[in-house]
Amino acid sequence: MGKKLLLKNDHISGIQSYEVYRQNGGYASVEKALKTMTPEAVVEEVKKSGLRGRGGAGFPCGMKWSFLAKPEGVARYLVCNADESEPGTFKDRYLMERIPHLLIEGMITASYALGCSNSYIYIRGEYFYVSRILENAIAEAYANGWLGKNIQGTNYSLDLHVQVGAGAYICGEETALLESLEGKRGNPRIKPPFPAIAGLYGCPTVVNNVETIAAVVPIVNEGGDEYAKIGIGKSTGTKLISASGHINKPGVYEIEMGLPVEEFIYSEEYCGGIKGGRKLKAVVAGGSSVPILPANLILKTAAGEPRLMSYESLADGGFATGTMLGSGGFIVMDESTSIVKNLWNFSRFYHHESCGQCSPCREGTGWMEKVLHKILDGHGTIEDIDLLWDIQSKIEGKTICPLGDAAAWPVASAIRHFRSEFEEYVKQPKSIQDVKHYYRLQEAKF
């Protein structure tokens, strides 16, 4: 069994409550940081740990923290990104629902390290009931002297708030999130300036994913060096993987970085193999945005090495033969899956979720959805496949935020690895009746 850091106590009954959490070593990282470490020392431990952002991009957390501007007399903010809306990803909800105090503890320790006196957890609106769980945990933390004025008798004071969103994938993008937190539409900002210089209310801000913040707790408790011993190469520590699709045991699994993909899919400890004993066809390994890989390439790299669950191994071969760890949303598809239809589902998603600021994304996502629908509907031509390729190539890298890339990559990778399937639809139009039904589902906005 791999080492667990975040979910090691999630089976303990009552761990949601303050008392049980505290009895099991909870809030030790706050005590240690506030009473024995300077804020800079905490940042140093996080740097040593090699922790990389768990929200999708994998940017080194300690480095991000050290970029935070510290002008005299200006407030700094830590904002936790609990928007979790990348399709296939549900680990943050799992963590917040089961061990809410772990996130609260991480927020306090991280806020101390960054010198913030007001911090926010921005959570997607659909997770309203989870926001209640967090608010409860925060109230318990206040009542026990972990939040508010002079935490545990030290000079450090912090207020922590939960803010709900209202349904918009784009608000997971950090600058859109900040706009939304300011009460506006979730339109991503042009960068630079980066949030580290001008973020929430124009003040220096760090945005971190739920899992990143939670990982600060074991890092401070056990030390950055200990954390860095877990995992493989530059992929240190553990990662929460959300496993879904055609597998026997969907769910959230904490894995040690470096676990072979094959073991993850087939062992009883994790996904338990493909449902109904069918064959594996493809995997989207890191949430809907990352390139889809066919079975042979997800299990082994192009060089024939076993593919591992790590930033580097999943990316091995670049986009030609590799993919990305992303948010760890691991969607498994068996041999019965239509790649073209699934791609249409993704493209509809990105079209629906484009904020509409940038023309390539606003228009291009709609065109891709339409062309895919035409192909599925039996009216496609070979030229349409090339057209799709052309459209995606003209979105990638040409938008304010990476939603454009996220919409382009699934299209490019599906054509790259499964072109023959697209051709089949074109050459032998199997009119798929229910697509007509499904297409209609893009109802008008209420």
Added chain:
Amino acid sequence: MTNGKEIKFSDDSLALVQRMMKRYPEGKQKSALIPVLHIAQAEFDGWLSGPVMEYVASVLNILPVEVFETASFYSMFNLKPVGKCVIEVCRTSSCWLVGAEDVISHLEKKLNIKVGQTTSDGMFTLKSVECLGSCGTAPMMQVGADYYENLTLDKVDTLVEKFRSEGKRKSYTDKAEPRKL
């Protein structure tokens, strides 16, 4: 006016809104807009009418157009009347792979409406939505604050009957049913 009632938050809601506005630095009370719109939607029949948005603007001391600008961006805000129970079925990949389409067409037949429509008795509105972060317990749907996971068509039937017999309006801000973890 909605349904002849004066548009005004209840005392409890108003107190909550005022507490919320204090979470942000001086002059940044617009930050409370989204949470306040959730409260307004729950309190004023499940949707945000023009007058309701104007009222919210007056409470937060911002322009009505700022409220509309924000409200119209987010999928959870209804700018048209909806049924008491808005059934939101996830239609994205992980759910789709394991039968979301069947759940949606079953509901369409059962309620005798299409996605996007409301039943004639005003009880149900059926929506299909994007990934709700419940992909490992797919297919799934959300009604008010509650997530209903690992759906089967039988389970859907039971739930619809339950909602119908309760006859209550469901809001995101409701207290959620206890969940087995």
